Amino acid sequence: MVSLDVVKHANAALVKSQPLVAVFVSTSGIGTYVLQALASHANKGQGVRAYIVARRKAAADKITSECQKLCPKGQFRLVQTDDLALLRNVDRVCAEITDAETKEVAATTGGKPKIDLLVMTQGILAFDGRKETKEGIDQSVSLLFYSRMRFITQLIPLLTESPLPGHVVSVFGPQRDEKIFLDDISLRNPKNYGFGSMGSHASYLKTFYFEYLAAKYPGKLSLIHYFPGLVATDAFAGESVPMFIKLTWKLMTPLQKLFTVPKAECGERILFLASKASKRFPARDSKVSEKGTVGLEVATASDGVVGGGAYRVDWDGGIIPIKKNHEKLRADGWGEKFVAHTNKVFADVEAGKVFTE
Ligand SMILES: NC(=O)c1ccc[n+]([C@@H]2O[C@H](COP(=O)([O-])OP(=O)(O)OC[C@H]3O[C@@H](n4cnc5c(N)ncnc54)[C@H](OP(=O)(O)O)[C@@H]3O)[C@@H](O)[C@H]2O)c1
Known part of the structure; x- marks a missing residue:
């Protein structure tokens, strides 16, 4: 476990040396807890544009004005969107961010536009079966996987x-x-679809796609599934949450402090994942022998490589190991097949087609 003191120390250092x-x-x-943690630290550091x-x-206006108070010198900008389960909406948003950041840099510091940190939390707690988007993929898996991978690939430059x-x-x-239906990666068969298999497919796909991206951009990209x-x-109060879960959650309210991670701590811990001071989660093929200023070991990536660039991280900064099943999938070439599947989804959507595989 990485102590909260170490986390906060590293976060303060993160924003000291450069604006983010x-x-x-x-x-x-x-997502908003991370944004608040970043705004608080950035106020004592070099500032932030989010x-x-x-x-x-x-x-968005509410969180923006809260952050502006925490960090008056920061810039907090709204990018309006619709449903992000639709990849064409992701593309539009990414184009808008790229354009805004390019213009901002050209008008101020010069040089190349960059993004230091991308935090994605879009998702719904849903138990009501597969819902196909107009682009031919499941809404929940899209929010947890396809939509998020599309953000990365569109913002790669x-x-x-x-x-x-x-x-x-x-x-x-x-x-x-846990369970994976290799003959039904898109979970089209209603018999295969459930809350468990939906999350399971999203998790497998993400592990292998992150490994692919880490290898494709050595020294440039650190990817964390957290x-x-x-x-x-x-x-836990969303529209799609069954009433018994809503009620149980409400009844537990007085006890929640005993078994939940405090919001502010959650925000700090996620910001820490980007910390340069800890050097715990480097991009693949970075110099990994060096210990960071907070003395932590370099983490082992999901493919077993120390500092391999694609990490599965637990709430306390520890590593969530891959299961035996992964090794078999990897050996049988499923890593490449999952990546090809995902890139085919992207290619079909780009071509204006509906994905049907
Ligand atoms: N909270 C937990 O204990 C917990 C535990 C494990 C994993 N997680 C995961 O962590 C992530 C974030 O959870 P959270 O607790 O922060 O949930 P949350 O407060 O409900 O936040 C989810 C966010 O996703 C956005 N969203 C949902 N559907 C969308 C759509 N179709 N298009 C665009 N945006 C959409 C929501 O936007 P709006 O604000 O517009 O509704 C919201 O900002 C989720 O993936 C969840 O599975 C949470």
């Missing part, structure tokens, strides 16, 4: 310009990988 550019895909819950991708303008290097944090649950622990957000 960050993208947050969310206006509620865990793009907040939001469906709800009112929620800016992420790979970060000297940190570019850090990507996808908040979900690496340990959700499990936040249990955090008391509004996710």
Whole structure:
């Protein structure tokens, strides 16, 4: 476990040496706790420019004004969107961020535009079966996987310009990988679809796609699939949450402090994943022999390589190991097949087609 003191020390150092550019895909819950942690530290450091991708303008305005108070010298900008389960909306948002950041840099410091940190938490707690988007993929898996991978691939030109290097944090649950239907990766058969298999497929696909990206951009990209622990957000009161879960959650409210990760701590711990001072999660093929200023070991990536660039991280900064099944899948070439599947989804959507495989 990485202590909270170490986390905060590293976060203060993160913003001391350079102003940061960050993208947050969310206006509620865990994403906003990270944004608040970043704004607080950035006020004592070199400042921050954050793009907040939001469906709800009112929620974005609220978090923006809170952050502006925490960091008056920071810039907090709304990027309005619709449903991000649709990849064409992701593309539009990424084009807007790229354009805004390019113009900002040209008008101020000069040089190349960059993004240092991309934090993605879009998702819903849903138990009501497969819902196909107009683009032919499942809505829940899209929010947890396809949509998030599309953000990365569309923002790659800016992420790979970060000297940190570019850090990507996808908040979900690496340990959700259990059952996988190799003859039905898209989970089209209703018999295969459930809350468990949906999360499991999203987790497997993400592990292998992150490994592919880490290898494709050595020295440039650090990718983390993060499990936040249990955090008391509004996710448990969402429209798609069954009534018995809502009620149980409400009844447990007085006890929540006993078994949840405090919101502020959650925000600090996720920001820490990008910390340059800790050097715990470097891009692949970085110099990994060096210990960071906070004396932590370099983490082992999901493919077993120390400092390999694609990490599965637990709420406390520890590593979530891959299961035996991964080794078999890897040996049988499924890593490449999952990547090809994902890139085919992207190619079909780009071509204006509906994905049908
Ligand atoms: N909280 C926990 O204990 C916990 C535990 C393990 C894993 N996680 C994972 O962590 C992530 C964040 O959880 P959270 O607790 O912070 O949830 P949350 O407060 O409900 O936040 C989810 C965010 O996703 C956005 N979103 C949902 N559907 C969308 C859509 N179709 N298009 C665009 N944006 C959409 C929501 O936007 P709006 O604000 O517009 O609704 C919201 O900002 C989720 O993936 C969840 O599975 C959470």
